[in-house]
Amino acid sequence: MPKKIGSAIPEMIRSMIKKPDTEAYPFTKITLPETYRGKLDIDPAKCTGCSICAYVCPAAVITMVDLGKRKVGEKELPVKRPKFDLFACIFCGECVENCPFGALEFTKNFEMATSQRETLVMKKALEI
Amino acid sequence: MGEPGESRKEASAGLVQYSTENLVPFGPIHPALKEPEYFKLYLRGETIVDVIPRIGYVHRGLEKAAEQRRWTQNTYMFERTCGICSFAHSLAYVQAVEGLTTYEIPERALYIRLIVAELERIHSHLLWAGLLGHWAGFDTLFMWVWRDREIVLDLVEAVAGNRVHKSLATIAGVKKDIPDSMKSKIVERTKHLADRAYFYKGIVDTESTLLMRTRKVGNLKAETAQKLCAVGPLVRAAGVPRDVRADDPYAAYGDVPLDVVTRNDGDVYSLLHVRLDEIVTSANAIDYALEHMPKGPIRLKIPPTIPAGEYSTHIEAPRGELFYFVKSSGTAIPERVKARTPTLANLPTALELLKGYTMADVPVVLTAIDPCFGCMDRLSFVDLDSQKKWSWTGEQLREYGIKHYFPERNA
Amino acid sequence: MMLVELLEALIFPGFLFTIGLGFLFDWLERKVGAHMQGRIGPLVAGPHGLFQPVADFLKLLYKEEIVPSFADVAIYRIAPSLFFLAPILGMLFVPVIGTKAVATFDMDLLFVVFLLAYSAFVVVILSFSSASGYTTVASGRLVLQYVSYEIPLVIATITAAVFSGSLSLAGIVESQSRVWNILYMPFSFIVYIVAMMAELEKPPFDIPSAKTEIVAGWLTEFSGRSLAFLKLTKEVSLVFGGGLAVALFLGGPLGPMPANSVLVPVVYGTYFLLKLLAIVFLVFVLRTALARLKIAQAAELFWKILTPLALAQLALVIVLKGV
Numbered sequence: 001m002p003k004k005i006g007s008a009i010p011e012m013i014r015s016m017i018k019k020p021d022t023e024a025y026p027f028t029k030i031t032l033p034e035t036y037r038g039k040l041d042i043d044p045a046k047c048t049g050c051s052i053c054a055y056v057c058p059a060a061v062i063t064m065v066d067l068g069k070r071k072v073g074e075k076e077l078p079v080k081r082p083k084f085d086l087f088a089c090i091f092c093g094e095c096v097e098n099c100p101f102g103a104l105e106f107t108k109n110f111e112m113a114t115s116q117r118e119t120l121v122m123k124k125a126l127e128i
Numbered sequence: 129m130g131e132p133g134e135s136r137k138e139a140s141a142g143l144v145q146y147s148t149e150n151l152v153p154f155g156p157i158h159p160a161l162k163e164p165e166y167f168k169l170y171l172r173g174e175t176i177v178d179v180i181p182r183i184g185y186v187h188r189g190l191e192k193a194a195e196q197r198r199w200t201q202n203t204y205m206f207e208r209t210c211g212i213c214s215f216a217h218s219l220a221y222v223q224a225v226e227g228l229t230t231y232e233i234p235e236r237a238l239y240i241r242l243i244v245a246e247l248e249r250i251h252s253h254l255l256w257a258g259l260l261g262h263w264a265g266f267d268t269l270f271m272w273v274w275r276d277r278e279i280v281l282d283l284v285e286a287v288a289g290n291r292v293h294k295s296l297a298t299i300a301g302v303k304k305d306i307p308d309s310m311k312s313k314i315v316e317r318t319k320h321l322a323d324r325a326y327f328y329k330g331i332v333d334t335e336s337t338l339l340m341r342t343r344k345v346g347n348l349k350a351e352t353a354q355k356l357c358a359v360g361p362l363v364r365a366a367g368v369p370r371d372v373r374a375d376d377p378y379a380a381y382g383d384v385p386l387d388v389v390t391r392n393d394g395d396v397y398s399l400l401h402v403r404l405d406e407i408v409t410s411a412n413a414i415d416y417a418l419e420h421m422p423k424g425p426i427r428l429k430i431p432p433t434i435p436a437g438e439y440s441t442h443i444e445a446p447r448g449e450l451f452y453f454v455k456s457s458g459t460a461i462p463e464r465v466k467a468r469t470p471t472l473a474n475l476p477t478a479l480e481l482l483k484g485y486t487m488a489d490v491p492v493v494l495t496a497i498d499p500c501f502g503c504m505d506r507l508s509f510v511d512l513d514s515q516k517k518w519s520w521t522g523e524q525l526r527e528y529g530i531k532h533y534f535p536e537r538n539a
Numbered sequence: 540m541m542l543v544e545l546l547e548a549l550i551f552p553g554f555l556f557t558i559g560l561g562f563l564f565d566w567l568e569r570k571v572g573a574h575m576q577g578r579i580g581p582l583v584a585g586p587h588g589l590f591q592p593v594a595d596f597l598k599l600l601y602k603e604e605i606v607p608s609f610a611d612v613a614i615y616r617i618a619p620s621l622f623f624l625a626p627i628l629g630m631l632f633v634p635v636i637g638t639k640a641v642a643t644f645d646m647d648l649l650f651v652v653f654l655l656a657y658s659a660f661v662v663v664i665l666s667f668s669s670a671s672g673y674t675t676v677a678s679g680r681l682v683l684q685y686v687s688y689e690i691p692l693v694i695a696t697i698t699a700a701v702f703s704g705s706l707s708l709a710g711i712v713e714s715q716s717r718v719w720n721i722l723y724m725p726f727s728f729i730v731y732i733v734a735m736m737a738e739l740e741k742p743p744f745d746i747p748s749a750k751t752e753i754v755a756g757w758l759t760e761f762s763g764r765s766l767a768f769l770k771l772t773k774e775v776s777l778v779f780g781g782g783l784a785v786a787l788f789l790g791g792p793l794g795p796m797p798a799n800s801v802l803v804p805v806v807y808g809t810y811f812l813l814k815l816l817a818i819v820f821l822v823f824v825l826r827t828a829l830a831r832l833k834i835a836q837a838a839e840l841f842w843k844i845l846t847p848l849a850l851a852q853l854a855l856v857i858v859l860k861g862v
Contacts, residue, residue, distance in 0.1 A: 006828045007334040008268055011327075012575040021275050021577040033282075035304065037289040058201035092204045092295045093303070106289075152672040159750055173679060174834065265742050265749065265831025271576035337743050337830040487676055488752055488833040 032108045037091045039109040040084060044125045046103035049080040053095035053104065059088045062095065065126055084122040086112070149177055152487070156185050160263055160491035163501035167490075174486040179479045187505040192522065194465040199225060199434055202462065203298060209467070210503045211292050212255060215248045216445035217503070218297045221465070223378060224454040225299050227439035231428055237301040238380040239421040243314075244287065244296055245379065245443075246410040246417075250321060251280040252446035253403040256498050257328060260400065263491040264341040269331065276324050279317050286310060299434075301427025311418050318411040325407040332400050339397070346481040346493045348394030358477040359470045360448025362497050365402045366394035372444035379443075384417050396496045432460045445470055447498045469503035544641070552635035552808070554627055561774035564819055565592035571820070572827045592774070596767050604763030607669055614668035618661055619765040623772045625658035626779035632708055633782040634791045635811050636804040639709045646706040651783065652693055655738065658776070659685045666747075666757035677756035680834045681747040687841035688737035688744075694849040695731040698724050699787040702856050712791035721788040723859065726852040728788045730845050735780040736822060737837070739773065743829040744837055777819065785814045 023030065032038075054062040064080040071077075096104045103125075114120060149170045156164035164185040170178040190209060194202050207218040219241060226233060254277040261269030281291040287306055288294035296302050306314075332338060348358070353366040363370055371388045373381045389405040391398035436458035442451045448470025455464040474497040481493050510517050520528070530537065547553055566581065566589055573580030581588025606612060631642040632651055644650075663685065666678040700706050702723055703714035711720075721728045737744040748756030761769055785791060792807035792814075832840070 003336045003339060004334055005336050006825070007331055008828045009824065011272070012268065012824070012828060015272075015577045016571070016574045020574060020579050021278075022579045024579060024582060033286040033289075035286065035289040037295075056200065058197060058204045090204060090208075090293070091290060093289070094200065094204075097303070150672060150675055152676060159754060160752065171676065174676065261830070263752075265745065266829070267742075268576050268827050269830075271578060275577050335830065337832060340832060340836050341830055486833060486835070488746070488749070488831075491752055 032110075036108050036110075037093060037106045039107050039112055040086060040089060040091075040095070040122065041105055041107050042082070042084070042122065042125050043103045043105075044081075044127065046101045047081060047125045048101060049082070050100065051080060051082075052098050052100065053082055056094040056098050058092060058094065059090045061085050061089045067126065081125045083126060085117075086120040086122055087117050154490060160494070161501075162259075162499075165499075165501045167494075169487070169490065171487060174488070176482055176485055176487065176490070179482050181475065181479060183475075183501070184505055186502050191465055191467070194462055196461070198432065198460050199299060199462060200432075202465065204293075204295060206465075206467070207293050207295065209469075210500050212252045212500060213248070213445045213447060213450070213503065214292060215244055215294050215296065216443060216450055217467070218294075219245060219379070220441060220443045220445075220450050220452040220467070221454070222297045222299055223443065224439050224441045224452040224465075225434055225456075225462075227441055228434050228437045228454065228456050229300075229430075231300045231430065233300055234425045234428065235380070235422045236305075236424045237426045239417050240302045240306055240426065241297060242380040242384060243306065243414050243417050243421075244284070244294060244302075246414050247280055247284055247287075248294075249446045250318070250407050250410050251277060251284070252498075253407050254280065254321075256403060256495070257400065260342075260396070260492065260495050261338075263495050264338060266335075266338055266341075269328070269338070273328065276321060279321060283314055283317055286313070298427060300430050301425070303427065305426050306418075306421075315415050315418060318414050322408045322411040325404045325411075329401060329404050332397070332404070341488075341492060342396040342400060344393075345396045345485065345489050346394070346496055348477065348481060350394070352480070353394070353477065356477045356480060357473050358448075358497075359473045360444075360446075360498070361399060361402045361406065362448070362474055362477060364388070364390045365398040367392045372442055372449050376442070378441070380417060383420070384413050386413050396492055399496050433458060434460075434462075447471060447500060448474060467503070469500070471497070471500045471504040472506065475499070475504070547641050548631060553631060553641055556635075557627055557630040557775055557778055558771070560778045560815075561771060562592040562596070564777055565774045567819070568823050568826075571823045575824075575827050596771060599767035599770070600764055602763045604765060607671060607760050609670055610760060611668040611670070614664055615760075615765075618665035618668060619761070619768045619772075622658060622661045622665060623768050623775075625654045625661070626772060626775040629654040629779045630775070630782060633779070633786050634708060634712050635782070636792065636807045638712045638791065638793070643707065643709050648696065648700055648706045648708055648711070651708065652696060655692065656689065659689065659738070662747075662757060669757075669760035671760055673754050673759045674757055677747045677759070681757060683834055683838055684737060684744065684747060687838045688734045691730045691841060691845040691849045692734035692738065694846070694853055695727040695734065696783075696787060698727040698849070698853045698856050701853065702860060704860075708786050708791075712786055712793060715790035716793055719788065719790040724788070724852050724856055726848050727856075728784075730849045730852070731784055731788070732818070732821065732825075733845060734841075735784065736825065737841070739776050739780060739822075741822060741826045743832045745831060746834050746837060749831060777822070778815075781815050781818045781822070782811075784818050785811060789814045789818075 049064065051064050054064050062082045062084055065083050067079045067081055069076045070079050091106070093106070096106060112120060149172050152169045152171055154167040154169050155161050156166045158164075166182040166185065168178075168180040168182070169176055170180075190205060194205065197205060203218050203222060206221045207214045209217045254273050258270040258273035258277065261267070261273065284294060285291050287310065288296045288304060296304060332342070348362065348366040350367045353363045353368060358366070359370070367390055369388050369390050372378070373386055374388050387409045389402050389409060391402055434456045436456050438453070438455045440451060440453040442449055444450075450470055451466075451468040453464070453466040453468075454462060457463045478494055478497045478499070481496075482490060485493065509519065549555065569591070570580040570588070581591035584591040584594045606615060629651055632640050632647050634640045634643075659681075663678060663681050666674050666681055699711060699720050702720060703711040705711055705714060740746075740748055746756075748758050750756075758766065758769060792811040794806075794810040796803065796806060
């Protein structure tokens with residue numbers, strides 16, 4: 001092919017005429033696909049404290065908090081609920097797929113930037 | 129770090145010392161490097177007389193950390209070795225672990241692995257082409273190519289849920305399926321990407337200023353490439369048709385036809401063409417795989433322990449041949465995982481290619497091997513005076529550290 | 540009157556006008572370049588990002604200034620001001636609102652060419668004064684690039700002067716009242732534009748401050764106020780070089796005039812701005828479309844192709860003038 005100077009110019013003129021491909025993000029909304037893995041959310045009604053999520057998490061995000069004991073028949077069983085330090089979450093999905101009761105799910109919220117770590121601690125499941 | 133005029137004997141024994149050189153430190157922090165590595169450039173005017181590398185700035189101890197996590201948890205950790213070849217790392221690890229077992233991986237899972245691996249290859253090559261444009265001063269090519277890269281990232285997001293760390297491969301299968309509704313979208317987008325690859329090939333062939341920067345820069349002969357053990361598109365651009373997908377097929381590569389792209393010149397111009405052509409072959413492979421994907425399950429349910437033994441596997445990551453070695457003692461935690469990444473194999477070739485060229489070629493040639501220093505860093509011990517090499521266990525390293533930093537504790 | 544001339548020098552078309560145009564062209568470069576690449580460019584600071592260069596300038600003014608320990612402090616401190624002086628002063632000699640500029644004297648073209656050489660010289664000593672590995676390489680490249688582009692640039696300028704028969708910018712502009720010089724010497728115009736891009740260090744000639752190879756070249760060790768003024772000077776140099784091109788080849792501010800004499804300066808100013816925008820736009824398109832050359836290749840380009848072309852055009856013009 002012949003060498004020339006400025007072989008990129010036709011495409012440059014074309015790009016200048018049509019709309020830019022960049023989205024002015026904070027001023028426009030973004031659509032996310034269905035499978036998107038955003039911030040975690042837990043349904044406290046479905047959680048039973050089985051601790052499987054804490055066992056499989058690779059990033060040590062989930063700690064089980066002791067909330068007392070309850071009587072089942074004659075036995076006394078401990079009651080635990082998970083606390084999520086979402087600052088460390090890597091969004092792998094192990095907890096979501098391994099929960100036997102389907103209590104965890106991914107939302108589409110990705111705007112998690114904060115200046116205080118405490119705002120990302122999810123304690124919803126502790127209030128029972 | 130090195131003052132001007134520093135003696136080079138301590139860095140590499142046996143070199144003649146020149147007195148008119150200028151030591152220019154390339155790195156560890158430099159706008160041209162994505163990750164920090166230190167290259168001491170000895171320049172005479174603009175010509176490079178010698179390059180002395182020093183690696184280890186991004187060493188994170190992943191192989192040691194793998195010995196404290198369970199098999200499935202390690203998948204996610206090895207995925208984060210690198211952002212660009214992340215699926216390749218998790219796929220190689222998963223394949224190595226599956227080699228220790230006798231599970232029969234479902235066919236559909238193998239096809240999905242191939243599709244996502246090829247999508248990642250397209251993404252990596254587009255990223256590389258843009259970076260080469262940027263480091264040769266051609267920002268327009270950079271912006272256009274990275275806009276096309278967004279198409280691939282959106283496809284990956286629709287398939288896997290995340291743009292970079294796909295978290296798709298798991299032991300004995302994949303975690304998410306590709307529904308039929310997504311097929312037409314993927315086929316249409318990959319065709320568009322193949323057309324764009326042809327357009328960029330046209331620009332590479334005709335734009336004189338880019339040709340002046342890439343033609344005849346870094347001439348790699350086939351014998352030199354094989355002697356220095358280069359892998360990946362680098363050795364294919366020198367004329368050696370070596371590709372793990374064709375030589376030792378894994379995943380579904382045995383069923384999907386794939387062309388191995390080679391060129392003869394071994395310069396950066398050939399590398400551009402090899403990588404842009406590989407985008408086209410990947411697009412074709414994805415279309416074929418989507419058409420012929422069998423139905424069925426995508427993963428098996430497996431117990432948490434892996435049988436004892438040793439196994440090593442290799443795959444073709446976007447940068448070259450990636451080895452993973454896994455050793456298990458029959459528990460839920462691996463005993464040893466070792467990765468050999470392609471950049472480590474390509475680095476001596478890059479340094480050899482730089483001698484005799486000018487300072488302006490350094491970022492172009494270093495980028496030409498597609499470096500990913502994050503994957504590459506390793507730790508080993510060499511005694512320069514006696515040229516002795518050895519390795520230590522974790523305990524010995526800890527004892528040495530205590531002795532070195534707290535001498536008062538030793539009586 | 541003294542007051543009018545002082546105001547002219549300070550505000551319009553003097554210092555403030557030049558600096559304002561410098562900021563405007565910085566914004567224009569970023570916006571036009573961005574849209575050609577499919578991006579948006581500056582968006583937030585001011586309407587459509589118009590005040591972004593001003594915001595960058597103000598931000599740099601209050602950042603910390605770090606002087607490297609082995610730099611030559613005296614030159615390091617004073618050279619940015621010396622560098623800033625050249626295009627600002629030179630713009631006073633370019634005719635903007637009439638055939639006579641704010642400052643004019645007979646043979647002022649020589650002084651303007653001297654200013655071009657002077658600014659290159661100041662950059663070289665500036666680069667040598669901050670002695671680090673990167674700036675040493677940049678100094679070598681600077682000197683080589685300067686030697687290469689200066690000769691074709693001066694030859695192209697002299698060609699316009701020879702054809703117009705005058706060594707003052709006012710005379711050159713007046714001689715183009717019927718036909719512009721570019722029609723008689725198109726190759727000189729091309730040589731001038733290419734050499735001007737080398738002087739301004741725009742791609743493909745941004746070799747001495749190549750961002751991805753030697754960090755920032757001769758700008759590396761500057762920060763804070765010095766960096767703010769160095770960057771501003773680079774933009775104002777574009778105004779100066781472009782203004783000079785308009786005066787030499789495109790007939791300065793001359794053009795079809797309306798009958799009303801009050802509006803004469805305004806119409807002249809508008810023509811000047813339009814022609815300047817055309818030249819600047821050409822520079823932006825070339826800048827976005829080309830990769831960076833290596834210093835040896837750039838030197839080859841200037842010595843092997845552009846200097847002979849400029850000399851040939853000069854010979855042709857002399858013959859034309861004699862005939």
